Amino acid sequence: RQGAAPVGAACTGLVPGLDLRAELLETLPSSSEGAWLAIDDARLASLALAKKRLASAAGEPEIAGLLGRMNELTQELERNRAAGQPLAAALQKSYADVEAALDAAAVCQGVDLRVLDAPAGATRAQRLRVILSASPEEKRAQRSKNAVVADAPACAPGRRIVAALGTLDTKSRSSSTAVGQHLAEMTLDGEFAQRRDALSRALLAHAKNLAAFAAFSDPKAGGEAAQTKVTAMVNELDRRAQACVDGMSESGPQVVAGREPPRRIAVLVRPKWPERYANGETDTGVFGSGVVVRWRTASGKVETRVVSNAHVLGTAEDAEILDADRLAAGEKDPPGSKHNPRAWNAKVLRISSDDDVAVLRVDDATGGPEGGVGLRLLPAKEDEAVVAAGFPGIQARPSFQISRGTVSNARFQNATSVFGTYLQHTAAIDPGNSGGPLLDAEGRLLGINTIKIMGRESVGFAIPTARVQLALLRAEDRRQFLPGHANAVCDAFVAALAAPSPHGSVMAHVSLSLYDPDARVLDLRTVAYRDAVAPKDEGPIWTARLTAYARLRTRLEDEGGVPTLPQCAGLRALGKDGGAPFGATFRTRSADHTLQIRDEDGVLRVAEVK
Structure with a gap:
């Protein structure tokens, strides 16, 4: 496939280089401090894969130099990750310590003084369920019952501790420090004094861990050398790609050019949604255009490709294709037809994350345009x-x-x-x-x-x-994945299960195998988790992934929830040659869970959680 690219030194290793460039720029926001480790995992895996793909051209001076700089970047990222891992582990422990100390200090005679609406002895999951799901009448009744205990003199020290917490933000160093110092100066006696001291120590230690991790993750501090090398690598790959593009003078041998009029090679592209995920509304009214290219594959087979804009397809994975004549013929069909029966079906092969271009393959079973553009x-x-x-x-x-x-x-x-x-x-x-x-x-x-x-x-x-x-x-190149890619996806996914406002890009890594189209009624907690995700995308497929995530989070919250700054462990390749699918484990507050990450048409997605 290297020979498929235009001739020239700058074009050697063109596709692996562009893929590496895209992956170095692409990040997986995990909505927590763990994002830094996930990014390093993904970048290290992308570098390892690019070096493997370029190994056959290592004898060429320019590629040898490029591989040398990749090795330097790999070493810098490994040092960066080694420095960050113990800081992340310390921070993960201090989050858990603060949470345990808060739960102990805020309880008096079984009543959580922070949530008087919840029954005495309620677990964290039960408290959350009351906040999001209980009716106003139920909350008032429980509050009246708990007030008898909470207002008793014996609980006065606990009330003072809860009042001192104010608007504590455990993700903020300054907030954790201020509350910890205030508690240390508070005069209390007996058991509540011990709880106060434990909480104060936990908050002050946590503040130090937050500061240490912030200093590490600051681009101007510990991560500067690694980020500088990443930027330099991206710029070098960009220059090589630009030189290749500027030197292109003819199409590759894969393009089977024709001389067709515009009416034959311009096509309508209408994203199509599987009825299973679209609740019967498989046509959202979105459409755009495309151009037909006849393409000779590596096996010698000539297939029909359609090139369009990525923003036309959005999150769709399939589309209907019509030329002008078939569209005109379809307008004579009876009103109410959702789809033109004359349409060709097409599958999205690849949407370039770094360019607004989508490539689709027309299904041979439905025929396809006969001509192609040069x-x-x-x-x-x-x-x-x-x-x-x-x-x-x-x-x-x-x-x-x-x-x-x-x-x-x-x-x-x-x-x-x-x-x-x-x-x-x-x-x-x-x-x-x-x-x-x-x-x-x-x-x-x-x-x-x-x-x-x-x-x-x-x-x-x-x-x-x-x-x-x-x-x-x-x-033409099917994307490959190494365990590091899967580890980055896994960490980003489980972090989203604990984050107050998960990043919407993580939803692309939720498999539709987790979605149950028959369970269409969402409780208030699931709706709250769904609506907290931002930014949001469009289309039934994305909505189905988002709903699957929200339902899973509700289920895990019933089991105690995912702690702050979670990380996956024990990641292993389950496929041949160390590839997908991958397995891993993560821990909620009450149990270990296993998950499986699969390669679904060039995207790693969490497909199973047990």
């Missing part, structure tokens, strides 16, 4: 005539359209990376044109339309064909 890699010239084709919406209905214009800026630079260059042109495009082709006078692909500047006439932007070819080449 790629023009020679640079566009300003004032050159162009044709834009696609399916802009007219009253929310797609309609085939071509428009003519000229190239107004052959190299519009929106960012300094290889993915920041666009073709600016004057051909009219509208919402729905996204992903459709921009063609030269001979019908060859110059780019795919991506952006329209609203409020200005004749200002459109297209991703150049060189980047389209990069996306096609990368879609």
Whole structure:
């Protein structure tokens, strides 16, 4: 596959280099201090995989130098992780110590003075269930009952401790320090004095651990050397990719070029949602455009690919494809038809995380367009005539359209990376044109339309064909995963199960095998966990993953919940050659749990929790 890329020293190792670049920039927010360890795990695994893929070209001087710098970065990240691991372990212990000390200090005669709505002797999970699920009448009745105990003189010291806690934030060093010092100065006698002292010591020790970890994770402190090397590596890979792109003059041998009119090679792309996850509404009304490419695989088989924009597909994994003639024929079908029976089915092969490009493969069983576009890699010239084709919406209905214009800026630079260059042109495009082709006078692909500047006439932007070819080449390579990748996903996932506001990107790593479409009624706690996730994405698939996460969190909370700063342990490869699937364990407050992480079409996802 190295030979599939354009010839040139800069293009050697092109796909592994671009994949490494994307993975070094990609992070898995775990909504906790554990994010740093998860990021290092993922980066170390990505470097190990890239070195393995580039080993066959190690004899070339440029690749040998690149591999040497990868080794240096690996060593720096390993040192960084070794320094952070004991700090994280100490912080994990101090979170648990503070929680235990709080529970002991706030209880008087079985009543938790922090939550008078909960029954005496209630566990943490039961207290949380009361807060989120109990009716106002139930809360008032229980509060009245508990007030008899809480207001008794014997509980006065406990009430003082609870009052001193105020708005304690155990994630804040200053808050933990202030409350710990205040408790140390408080005069109490007997058993509550011992509880006060234990809580004060736990908070002050915790504050020191927070400070130590903050100093380690500060980019200007301990992690600066590693981050500097990561940035340098990303910049080097970007320069190599840019040199390769600039040197491209013809398409690779995989492209089986044709000479088809725009009507034959521009297609409508309509994301499709499996009915199991869409509650019957498999068509959300979203659509865009795409362009057909006939592609010869490594085995010699010619398949039909469709290239579109990633933002057209969103989180969908399948799509319906229609050319202009099939769309027009479908408009004659009876009203109420959800799908055009003439549509071709397509599966998403790859969505580039570092570029707004998606590559789909048309299902052979449903046929597919017969022709494909040719790629023009020679640079566009300003004032050159162009044709834009696609399916802009007219009253929310797609309609085939071509428009003519000229190239107004052959190299519009929106960012300094290889993915920041666009073709600016004057051909009219509208919402729905996204992903459709921009063609030269001979019908060859110059780019795919991506952006329209609203409020200005004749200002459109297209991703150049060189980047389209990069996306096609990368879609051929099935992504591989090492245990480090799985460990990073595992840590991010279990941290999200404990975080007040988990990051939405973690939901992409929740397998749909955890989703039960028949359990559609959500209790108030599950709704609260679901709504706390941000930022949110769109589409039934993402919603199903989010719901599966929220239900799992509710179940684990019933078992005591996941402690702050959790980490996975015992990660092991269950597949052949040390690959996916992977198994691991993590601990809630009451039990050990096992989970399985699977490779689902190039994405690692948590697929089983026991």
